[in-house]
Amino acid sequence: MAGRKRRGAPLDDPVSSIYREMLAEAGANSARDGQSPLKRKRPGERSTQTPAAEGSRQQENGPRREEDAEEEEEEDDDDEDDGVEFEDVSLPTPTLQTITRNSDDEEEDEDGDDEDVPFEDVDFDFEALQSIPAPLGDQPKDLNLNLTAQKEAMTPRRSADRRKPVTKEEKSRRVEVHKVHLLCLLSHVSLRNRWCNSPEVQDALRPLLSGKMIKYLNPGSQLSQFGRTESLKNGLQQVGDMFRIKFAITERGIRRALWAEDSHQLQDYHLPDDIESTFAKDDFLEAAKSLKGSRDVGAQLFCALLRSTGVQTRLVCSLQPLACVPGAPTMPKLKNPRTPSKRPKADEYRAAMAIYETKQAESSNSTDTPSPRRRLGHPHAAAYHVPTIPSPSTVIARAPANPARKVIRGESPFPVYWVEILDIAHQKWQPVDPFMTRTQWKPKALEPPASDRDNCMTYVVVFETDGSAKDVTRRYAKAYNSKTRKMRIEGVGTIGSTAADSTSRTSGERWWRRAMRRYAKPWPTDLDQIENNELAADEAKEPMPRNVADFKDHPVYALERHFRRHEVLVPGAQPAGTVGAGNKGALERIYRRRDVRVARSRDKWYRLGREVKFGEEPVKFLPRRVTRKSTFDDDEDNDSDDPDKVGLFGDDAAGTPIYMFEQTDLYKPAPVVRGRVPKNKFGNLDVYVPSMVPEGGVHVVHERAAQAAFILGVDYAPALTGFQFKGRRGTAVLNGVVIPSECEEAVRAAITGLDDLDAEIEQERRTLKALRMWSRFLKSLRIRERIWAGADPDEEDRAEGTDLDKGKGRAADENMDIDDAQSDVTEEYFMEEDEEGGGFLID
DNA sequence: GGGTACTTTG
DNA sequence: CGAAGAAAGTACCC
Numbered sequence: 001m002a003g004r005k006r007r008g009a010p011l012d013d014p015v016s017s018i019y020r021e022m023l024a025e026a027g028a029n030s031a032r033d034g035q036s037p038l039k040r041k042r043p044g045e046r047s048t049q050t051p052a053a054e055g056s057r058q059q060e061n062g063p064r065r066e067e068d069a070e071e072e073e074e075e076d077d078d079d080e081d082d083g084v085e086f087e088d089v090s091l092p093t094p095t096l097q098t099i100t101r102n103s104d105d106e107e108e109d110e111d112g113d114d115e116d117v118p119f120e121d122v123d124f125d126f127e128a129l130q131s132i133p134a135p136l137g138d139q140p141k142d143l144n145l146n147l148t149a150q151k152e153a154m155t156p157r158r159s160a161d162r163r164k165p166v167t168k169e170e171k172s173r174r175v176e177v178h179k180v181h182l183l184c185l186l187s188h189v190s191l192r193n194r195w196c197n198s199p200e201v202q203d204a205l206r207p208l209l210s211g212k213m214i215k216y217l218n219p220g221s222q223l224s225q226f227g228r229t230e231s232l233k234n235g236l237q238q239v240g241d242m243f244r245i246k247f248a249i250t251e252r253g254i255r256r257a258l259w260a261e262d263s264h265q266l267q268d269y270h271l272p273d274d275i276e277s278t279f280a281k282d283d284f285l286e287a288a289k290s291l292k293g294s295r296d297v298g299a300q301l302f303c304a305l306l307r308s309t310g311v312q313t314r315l316v317c318s319l320q321p322l323a324c325v326p327g328a329p330t331m332p333k334l335k336n337p338r339t340p341s342k343r344p345k346a347d348e349y350r351a352a353m354a355i356y357e358t359k360q361a362e363s364s365n366s367t368d369t370p371s372p373r374r375r376l377g378h379p380h381a382a383a384y385h386v387p388t389i390p391s392p393s394t395v396i397a398r399a400p401a402n403p404a405r406k407v408i409r410g411e412s413p414f415p416v417y418w419v420e421i422l423d424i425a426h427q428k429w430q431p432v433d434p435f436m437t438r439t440q441w442k443p444k445a446l447e448p449p450a451s452d453r454d455n456c457m458t459y460v461v462v463f464e465t466d467g468s469a470k471d472v473t474r475r476y477a478k479a480y481n482s483k484t485r486k487m488r489i490e491g492v493g494t495i496g497s498t499a500a501d502s503t504s505r506t507s508g509e510r511w512w513r514r515a516m517r518r519y520a521k522p523w524p525t526d527l528d529q530i531e532n533n534e535l536a537a538d539e540a541k542e543p544m545p546r547n548v549a550d551f552k553d554h555p556v557y558a559l560e561r562h563f564r565r566h567e568v569l570v571p572g573a574q575p576a577g578t579v580g581a582g583n584k585g586a587l588e589r590i591y592r593r594r595d596v597r598v599a600r601s602r603d604k605w606y607r608l609g610r611e612v613k614f615g616e617e618p619v620k621f622l623p624r625r626v627t628r629k630s631t632f633d634d635d636e637d638n639d640s641d642d643p644d645k646v647g648l649f650g651d652d653a654a655g656t657p658i659y660m661f662e663q664t665d666l667y668k669p670a671p672v673v674r675g676r677v678p679k680n681k682f683g684n685l686d687v688y689v690p691s692m693v694p695e696g697g698v699h700v701v702h703e704r705a706a707q708a709a710f711i712l713g714v715d716y717a718p719a720l721t722g723f724q725f726k727g728r729r730g731t732a733v734l735n736g737v738v739i740p741s742e743c744e745e746a747v748r749a750a751i752t753g754l755d756d757l758d759a760e761i762e763q764e765r766r767t768l769k770a771l772r773m774w775s776r777f778l779k780s781l782r783i784r785e786r787i788w789a790g791a792d793p794d795e796e797d798r799a800e801g802t803d804l805d806k807g808k809g810r811a812a813d814e815n816m817d818i819d820d821a822q823s824d825v826t827e828e829y830f831m832e833e834d835e836e837g838g839g840f841l842i843d
Numbered sequence: 844g845g846g847t848a849c850t851t852t853g
Numbered sequence: 854c855g856a857a858g859a860a861a862g863t864a865c866c867c
Contacts, residue, residue, distance in 0.1 A: 547848085583847095
């Protein structure tokens, strides 16, 4: 994008501009709405991956890369430079860690070659995308600063306004940053995943493997199904143990990003000195040779190692973005940054670590590893969790298996990166975490407890050898629907009041789908199908929450206490169970969300083109909105509760009656009879939805429709299609007219006639203009000929420009729009005019 | 101490 | 026209 110039709207907002860039890179054009994989790529278009290419491991980047080099010149030497990373971060946070932009190959196939709709959830100037100046990689420092600044700006102003910590704008900006961060992280992991395919890296690692290991990892087909899996597990165990000992964790890996609560936390903020130093592919290769680095790099190298043996291996990352919802933990407050009060904590930590290590040892010895119940409000929820010491950057040595190994203080005991291995015999992907939990085949053992500030499992994404990625969070999260979902982008951005409609997707859900679609394979393989079914089954198997809070916004279940104002239970709904609030509280009935419906007032239904049936009883009465109690004294007002007051009145006074969909019929407007279109008291006709066009009438949406109908003497009614609210006044929006259907043809003809007339007038105007130009031109030619008659031709040439300037000046006098930088060549002069309205010099 | 539920407050 | 909570503090339980 070096050649691209910055133009268009000023991109003053750092996040939005970064966002745009990320979108440009990571998804704007993947917004193809066809679900069918067939539609996703047109023939001839580069595809991310074809199923056939799956077998070929390391070649798949080759040809495409060259193609890219042609298209995106500045990105040709990508592997080193494109992966510019921003190791901003980490401790105390706003830990925006390790942001990478990988601007190479498959991520970059867009740039205006398709006419897709932009991301529907973001309203940004799509054209501005084309003018985005530089890739993020150009100025990593700036990006870093921008994001930091943005984060700072987004911190809740706590001290200033205690009671409104998060405004609506701030909330939505948080969501936006969350999205940006997700895209950055995806990009980062995608790059790391690609590095795992590097032949150099794999060659550097391969010597670590013994022949026995390789044999175990690739069991012969003569073994039984069970035997093959056992052999694979055995091999993985050996390789994992070996690699854990060989690889020294000397640096800090990715940590959960946290919001700062006030700007001071960011002012004194500095990166830990042991932050991961793997920035480019060279560093990665170096790490492979020296076997040193962060635990993340360790897991990545483990992935590369396994891939080098031919085992199908996915790189798995639990993305750690800045939270999009309030209530997430924030940066720890440092009371006195100067006082070294952290020293005593070291022993504490050591002790905790010792306990943790013992437990780990125990659990890895026994076949049954850590209980997966930690997360679900289990009494001993945090049993394994090492108390986090909110303090930066000191590395404490511990008796290490590997002499070079250090313990990174404050790192979560649960991994951020791990791998998934394909158990070919069972056609199943299985997780292997050699470093932290040291488990394999135990997806539920990898989720950190909710109290872990450093590691939060919200998005688990797997990257395959072919570069495709997939969201497999549901495999790992123990309470996806009740807990994890709420922290994800899907949990926010419910569309208005349709929450009761379980089939509708939230806007966040759509956004995430689109973001991930970019990394999807064009065709799901059979294996993917199997996996998808399993993930869906995992979700369905999720047990019902046992506490009240988890039922809030639950996609499957609902509690009456969490109903929205206009939500109502379908008659005859059977409770699916009961919960007690706490351990002693009245039992509440649990309903299924699909039994919850939205109810609307008569007027609302009318707006949707429906009419409440005769004799239907309202299913509920909406309490009237409490009028603004202005400056009454608090005591008086608050003591007498408003809901009570309302309840005392009769039903009619209680509020507006609302009805369910089933209580309504399609609204049938009065028909058009004898060419008379019915109208409301404003002379319009309500056409909120197409079905509200009366029988015998037709809705013609055109600006001139009314004019045409008027000219023809046809009875018509302007169509009222909605209201536009600005401030507190709603103004009617009229869109086209409704006319008797027998007149449609005539009216449409009249409309085209009017349009033609206009075009004709315009044409005439241009013709006139052109003729005037011609006459002026000829006149000036004549004058020139007379003046220069018999003069030296060279001199004539030199003076030509002057003469024409004269003519141009005259033209300008008559409002002829002529460019200042006019060429002195006659033809060009007129060519320019032609564009503006001459129209006489074509061909 | 951590998790949960409820209340208060703008 | 039309809508909606969320942060703290407190009490309670394992």
